[in-house]
Amino acid sequence: xxxxxxxxxxxxxxxxxxxxxxxxxxxxxxxxxxxxxxxxxxxxxxxxxxxxxxxxxxxxxxxxxxxxxxxxxxxxxxxxxxxxxxxxxxxxxxxxxxxxxxxxxxxxxxxxxxxxxxxxxxxxxxxxxxxxxxxxxxxxxxxxxxxxxxxxxxxxxxxxxxxxxxxxxxxxxxxxxxxxxxxxxxxxxxxxxxxxxxxxxxxxxxxxxxxxxxxxxxxxxxxxxxxxxxxxxxxxxxxxxxxxxxxxxxxxxxxxxxxx
Amino acid sequence: xxxxxxxxxxxxxxxxxxxxxxxxxxxxxxxxxxxxxxxxxxxxxxxxxxxxxxxxxxxxxxxxxxxxxxxxxxxxxxxxxxxxxxxxxxxxxxxxxxxxxxxxxxxxxxxxxxxxxxxxxxxxxxxxxxxxxxxxxxxxxxxxxxxxxxxxxxxxxxxxxxxxxxxxxxxxxxxxxxxxxxxxxxxxxxxxxxxxxxxxxxxxxxxxxxxxxxxxxxxxxxxxxxxxxxxxxxxxxxxxxxxxxxxxxxxxxxxxxxxx
Numbered sequence: 001x002x003x004x005x006x007x008x009x010x011x012x013x014x015x016x017x018x019x020x021x022x023x024x025x026x027x028x029x030x031x032x033x034x035x036x037x038x039x040x041x042x043x044x045x046x047x048x049x050x051x052x053x054x055x056x057x058x059x060x061x062x063x064x065x066x067x068x069x070x071x072x073x074x075x076x077x078x079x080x081x082x083x084x085x086x087x088x089x090x091x092x093x094x095x096x097x098x099x100x101x102x103x104x105x106x107x108x109x110x111x112x113x114x115x116x117x118x119x120x121x122x123x124x125x126x127x128x129x130x131x132x133x134x135x136x137x138x139x140x141x142x143x144x145x146x147x148x149x150x151x152x153x154x155x156x157x158x159x160x161x162x163x164x165x166x167x168x169x170x171x172x173x174x175x176x177x178x179x180x181x182x183x184x185x186x187x188x189x190x191x192x193x194x195x196x197x198x199x200x201x202x203x204x205x206x207x208x209x210x211x212x213x214x215x216x217x218x219x220x221x222x223x224x225x226x227x228x229x230x231x232x233x234x235x236x237x238x239x240x241x242x243x244x245x246x247x248x249x250x251x252x253x254x255x256x257x258x259x260x
Numbered sequence: 261x262x263x264x265x266x267x268x269x270x271x272x273x274x275x276x277x278x279x280x281x282x283x284x285x286x287x288x289x290x291x292x293x294x295x296x297x298x299x300x301x302x303x304x305x306x307x308x309x310x311x312x313x314x315x316x317x318x319x320x321x322x323x324x325x326x327x328x329x330x331x332x333x334x335x336x337x338x339x340x341x342x343x344x345x346x347x348x349x350x351x352x353x354x355x356x357x358x359x360x361x362x363x364x365x366x367x368x369x370x371x372x373x374x375x376x377x378x379x380x381x382x383x384x385x386x387x388x389x390x391x392x393x394x395x396x397x398x399x400x401x402x403x404x405x406x407x408x409x410x411x412x413x414x415x416x417x418x419x420x421x422x423x424x425x426x427x428x429x430x431x432x433x434x435x436x437x438x439x440x441x442x443x444x445x446x447x448x449x450x451x452x453x454x455x456x457x458x459x460x461x462x463x464x465x466x467x468x469x470x471x472x473x474x475x476x477x478x479x480x481x482x483x484x485x486x487x488x489x490x491x492x493x494x495x496x497x498x499x500x501x502x503x504x505x506x507x508x509x510x511x512x513x514x515x516x517x518x519x520x
Contacts, residue, residue: 152347153349153353155322155323156321157370163370167370246357248357
């Protein structure tokens with residue numbers, strides 16, 4: 001995707017505009033009532049008219065995502081380091097960790113509200129839970145990905161386990177960690193919104209439920225738009241970060257592993 | 261060449277045995293392997309693939325213990341040569357996120373030499389290693405030959421008395437390899453460390469070493485030895501070289517039919 005010329009990068013935008021046009025045309029042609037399906041133009045107007053309320057609630061959701069993500073990242077990376085350093089821990093904990101993924105997050109959302117309240121706390125926990133898994137697994141895989149011959153070389157050089165971790169394992173794991181972060185970012189929005197649906201007084205999820213009940217469907221769509229904008233923005237931010245942190249890997253991908 | 265003092269200890273390997281597995285699946289790798297290395301000697305070990313050359317190096321380096329046998333340095337028995345050897349293999353094992361200079365100083369860094377001092381020392385060797393002007397390049401920007409030169413530079417900069425080179429040029433094309441051999445010779449004449457070179461390239465051993473040990477096929481033992489008291493650089497078509505080549509090949513053939 002990265003090596004495509006700029007024209008091809010605009011293909012999704014063109015497609016999006018086309019679909020939007022068809023949608024607007026259909027709404028006008030068949031004259032759908034706005035409380036069932038508003039057209040893109042009306043949604044756009046709703047966004048402008050209700051900008052203030054959208055921004056306020058977006059910021060709440062965004063902070064929940066950011067804090068939840070940060071918690072999941074720190075705990076996830078630390079746990080992956082622990083798993084990597086202890087075989088017993090790996091054997092004991094990894095299967096449970098994988099099994100825990102069969103529990104739908106929806107199912108525990110009401111419990112989290114019960115335990116952590118209607119405020120941001122429960123949404124932060126929800127986001128953290130959903131983001132945590134891809135980060136642990138990818139980081140763990142990355143830490144294990146070091147070439148055994150390279151590890152032997154470092155042992156011959158009499159490197160301490162700490163030096164091996166710091167000079168080889170962690171840099172080697174960075175590309176893996178970043179793919180974990182990207183998956184995490186994509187699902188983090190889901191976590192926060194589910195939390196807000198189940199019980200909240202603020203946030204885009206709350207706004208959607210509220211607007212839906214008032215038959216303000218244009219506001220529902222505007223909220224959805226804000227959410228996806230947030231997701232795309234976060235993803236782009238992570239990509240920029242990735243390019244800055246692991247230029248060797250990024251450039252390597254671009255050149256398609258030219259070295260042989 | 262001026263008469264440089266010979267560096268390094270007198271290494272004696274006595275009766276090394278190594279087998280993997282148990283009972284009927286037992287695979288004998290090394291049987292009663294004994295040889296000696298003089299200080300500053302360039303010793304090559306040739307043998308068919310799978311004769312246990314790499315196992316021998318792993319034992320010497322302390323990565324795996326022998327089942328039986330003694331190593332002596334200047335007469336003193338030691339468990340292995342850990343801390344006394346630097347090691348290089350066919351794979352360059354460069355860290356893709358480090359530039360040439362920082363890859364070269366990895367060993368020094370692990371020994372605790374301050375980075376700035378290590379870099380300064382490495383910088384002075386760049387010319388000798390044909391890497392001047394490439395110090396800021398990442399490994400993927402280098403050719404295979406250059407990468408191996410960085411790997412050798414890293415090996416030399418570990419400042420160990422004995423170099424273990426495990427088919428260091430095995431992955432290079434014939435022309436690059438010939439260049440690397442000439443150039444390894446220059447580096448060795450300058451630093452005069454003890455070198456143990458494992459190779460399956462008979463000509464390589466003839467051009468470089470003071471003495472060639474020929475190993476039998478598995479279980480590996482020393483089948484014969486050939487001294488090469490000829491001036492360097494050597495001409496592969498010189499009758500003295502050719503006759504020794506015939507002798508080595510002869511011993512190799514005998515080793516092939518050795519009953520296992």
